[in-house]
Structures are given as structure tokens and as C-alpha cells.
Amino acid sequence: MPTATPDPAPRPGEPTPAYGGEVAGSADAATVGLGMPGFTVPPGPAFDGHRPPDAALAGDCVHCGFCLPTCPTYVLWGEEMDSPRGRIDLIKAGLQGDAFDASSVRHLDQCLGCMSCVTACPSGVQYDKLIGAARAQLERRVTRPRTERLLRAAVYALFPRPRRLRAVRALLRAYQAAHLGRLLARTGILRRLPAPLRAMEELAPALGPAPRLPARTPAAGVRRRTVALLTGCVQGAFFPDVNVATVRVLAAEGCDVLVPRGQGCCGALSGHAGREDEALRFARRTIETLEAADADAIVVNAAGCGSHLKEYGHLLRDEPGGWAARAAALAARVRDVTELLDELGPVATRHPLPVTVAYQDACHLAHAQGVRAQPRRLLSAVPGLELREPAEPELCCGSAGTYNLLHPGPAGELGDRKAAAILATGAQAMVTANPGCWMQVGTALARSGRRMPVAHTVQVLDASIRGLPAEQWLAGALDGPGTTVARTAGP
Ligand code: SF4
Numbered sequence: 001m002p003t004a005t006p007d008p009a010p011r012p013g014e015p016t017p018a019y020g021g022e023v024a025g026s027a028d029a030a031t032v033g034l035g036m037p038g039f040t041v042p043p044g045p046a047f048d049g050h051r052p053p054d055a056a057l058a059g060d061c062v063h064c065g066f067c068l069p070t071c072p073t074y075v076l077w078g079e080e081m082d083s084p085r086g087r088i089d090l091i092k093a094g095l096q097g098d099a100f101d102a103s104s105v106r107h108l109d110q111c112l113g114c115m116s117c118v119t120a121c122p123s124g125v126q127y128d129k130l131i132g133a134a135r136a137q138l139e140r141r142v143t144r145p146r147t148e149r150l151l152r153a154a155v156y157a158l159f160p161r162p163r164r165l166r167a168v169r170a171l172l173r174a175y176q177a178a179h180l181g182r183l184l185a186r187t188g189i190l191r192r193l194p195a196p197l198r199a200m201e202e203l204a205p206a207l208g209p210a211p212r213l214p215a216r217t218p219a220a221g222v223r224r225r226t227v228a229l230l231t232g233c234v235q236g237a238f239f240p241d242v243n244v245a246t247v248r249v250l251a252a253e254g255c256d257v258l259v260p261r262g263q264g265c266c267g268a269l270s271g272h273a274g275r276e277d278e279a280l281r282f283a284r285r286t287i288e289t290l291e292a293a294d295a296d297a298i299v300v301n302a303a304g305c306g307s308h309l310k311e312y313g314h315l316l317r318d319e320p321g322g323w324a325a326r327a328a329a330l331a332a333r334v335r336d337v338t339e340l341l342d343e344l345g346p347v348a349t350r351h352p353l354p355v356t357v358a359y360q361d362a363c364h365l366a367h368a369q370g371v372r373a374q375p376r377r378l379l380s381a382v383p384g385l386e387l388r389e390p391a392e393p394e395l396c397c398g399s400a401g402t403y404n405l406l407h408p409g410p411a412g413e414l415g416d417r418k419a420a421a422i423l424a425t426g427a428q429a430m431v432t433a434n435p436g437c438w439m440q441v442g443t444a445l446a447r448s449g450r451r452m453p454v455a456h457t458v459q460v461l462d463a464s465i466r467g468l469p470a471e472q473w474l475a476g477a478l479d480g481p482g483t484t485v486a487r488t489a490g491p
């Protein structure tokens, strides 16, 4: 199977190339509320008394601007109100009683929630808590234009619902098997679809069979831990091979792996969008399901889900009936799979896997969970593997939960920029830790005409432990389930 021919890697000491060129000229159309009829924003103070943003947290911002170069929307548009500092000022104004208008809502909507500003901030401003609280208020109080309402309703009726996702998966598999995507592209129908639908079609990964995971997989050799795996909605439906590899690697490293039945959505997508009641409902159900598994650790292999589970204590902080304590206790047991494997240390033999990979930090792993060194250590310990670092690692790829569906324009620009950075490393494959980043960057790579094998960190470890030949692994990662379908756009 042919693999992409990458550009030569920059030599050590060469200046870091810049991607994406000058500030894009799309700020007005994208951000300031021009041409956006249909918003109904309540008059009077922007926030009501139910869990408003914390004024003390907003007051921590000293306006130094260190966060600006790491903020993807500021990098795209150079617009102060689309920077973390500008958004904090908006929130402060709202807390002082100012009303919001469509423009203010849009500035907050355009935030990707990537938390790059949180790690960049020397003053420790908890922007994550501020935007989370502001989003929940906007979601309850603002009425959006009808088409946007319908799109949001459709997205949240589908993605956090594993059963519905499985049904869509079956339809999509048939669609892909019949090569309908190519046909629609050749006839020009795809180009005429509304942008969010086009984005959904583009982002859909190649689908293969989805094997059912055993409820319990025993540790190979001496048992070191008993862990429960969160299988995830999008991960489970579109990237089942990642879950299969996760179970195999954990078992090889001495873990009894439980896959609790009846798992639903953890609520990450809903929480990210400010859909508070829905997020709380999903969280309570997830806590019940995972508590019943009675494991030493809850293992997560999707960065967005892992960071959300770790925030359960905050999310359910004032829930009565003992939920607050249960949420905090569960959150304390959550580990990203790379965090746990790094903690345990290897016992399974690693066979050589002579490949060059570019590791792309998922924002919700690096910024939200602070897990950066562990996946790099695990990958570097694979004999023969060479790890390369793309430029601008702190910049989000534009996936950001459902951001690439709700804001396909800026998400596409960020995806292209990330794809260029990955290609410039000269690596043979990209490795990441989140299904959203995988689809987003994989799609951008395919759009550039430079497809590249993409894999999760555990799939690299799995290939090494199983002794797969590098060519076989690269070919599988280029065309196997979960990778992006290469479509030739246009007739
Ligand atoms: S979360 Fe990301 S997009 Fe939002 S303000 Fe911070 S850096 Fe910018």
C-alpha cells in the first residue's frame, strides 16, 4: 500500500517554519456578529444567579497577554475579543451587570475550549472554569438562529448516544462500501451541501468491523492492577481498533481489564457545550456504571473524555444525595491509558518498530490533563522508533469536541495549519490520543493530497508488543478502520 511522501524534515538548528501565513482576514465575518440575525439575547445583566462565572477567578487576569500567541482564534484573526484576555474581559463586564449582544455571544462561542491559554498563563488564571460557567449560562438563556438551533439539536441528539451512533455507523459503512462519497464528489453534490453537513461527510473515518470487547480480559502473567476501560461514544463507534489495542496492551502489561456493560456517554461533549443538565445526567449514570466495576483505576484512551471525567468533582460539586463525594472519588481514580502505562513501567517485551512518527498533543491531554511526557516516554522506548515534534504543538487542530461541525470555517483553517506542521516533520505517521484530533488532522492531510497513516499511542505499543513488521503496521494505519477516507473532490 503506498504511503504519503512527506517533505524533508527541518534540520536541527533550522528556524521553525511558520504555518498558515499571515493573520486570516476573516475576523469580521467570523466573529463580530455581523450578518447574524436570529439571536435573542436577554436584556439586562448577562448572567443570572445560577452558577455564574466566578468573579474572583476572572479578577486573576492581569492582562499580560502571554496567552495570546497560544490561542488559536487570536492566531487566526488577531482580534482582541477573540483572545483569552478579551473573553475574560467580556465575562467580567457581564459579571458587572452589562448585557450581552450577538457579538459577545459569538466571541465566546468561537472559543475552542482547548485550554492552551490555561497552560500558557503565568498567573494561573482558571479560564476553563470561567468559560465553562459562561457557556452554561449562554446555553440556557440565549436563543440562537433557527438553523444553528437545528444543527446543535441534531449533533447532540446523535454524538452522545452510543446506540444511535451504532445505527449511523451501520449506514455509513454501507455508504462507504458502495463508494457513494466519491460518486457524490464527482457529481458536485458534496460541494453544494451546507458546510456543517459537508464537514460531517468529510470527517467520517473509514469503518471496518467493530468487535465486541470481552467483559473481562485477564492479565498476562502476574496481575498488577484491575482496571475498568471507558469505551467512549465516538471512540467505540468509529475507532473500535483503538479499544481493542488498549485492552491487549493493558493485559500484556499485567492488568485485568474490565469493560463495564451499559456504558453511555460520559457527558464530555455536552459539558463542553454548556449543556449542564444533560452533562450532569450523563455523569451520574457513568459514575454508577464505573463504580459497579470495582476497579483500581478507570482507564480512558480518549483525551476529551479523560479530562471531563477528571472534572466530575467540580461538575457535581453541589449535587445533593452524596453525588459530590462520589464524583470526586471516581475522578481521583481516572487515568489516561498512557499515564497508567507509564506509572506501571513495561513488563511486556517491545519488538523493534522502525518508523518515524510525529506525536501530536491532544489539547485535552496536554493542556487539560498535563499529560505530555508519558506518551513521549512510552513511544521513545519502542526500539527503532524515531519521535519527531511538529511546530506549534500548543495550537489546537480545530477539532475541539463538536467545534469542527459547528464552526467548520475556522476549524478547517486550523486543521490545514496542523496538517502542514505534521507533514513538515517528515514523519511516516502521525500519533495522537483523541478520536477528534485523528479525524480532524487526518481529513486535513487527505484534503492536502498528502495522506498519512494515523494511529493512537496504544496502537504503536500494541504493534511493537505483537512484533508487527513496520510496513504492515503503516499500511494498516493508512487504510484500516478509523483512518480518513481519501476522496477526490470534484469531478
Ligand atoms: S480555550 Fe483555546 S480558543 Fe479558548 S480562549 Fe483559551 S486558547 Fe483561545
Ligand code: SF4
Residues within 6 Å of the ligand: 060, 061, 062, 063, 064, 065, 066, 067, 068, 084, 085, 088, 117, 120, 121, 122, 123, 124, 125
Ligand atoms: S489569562 Fe493569563 S496570560 Fe492571559 S492575559 Fe490574563 S493573566 Fe495574562
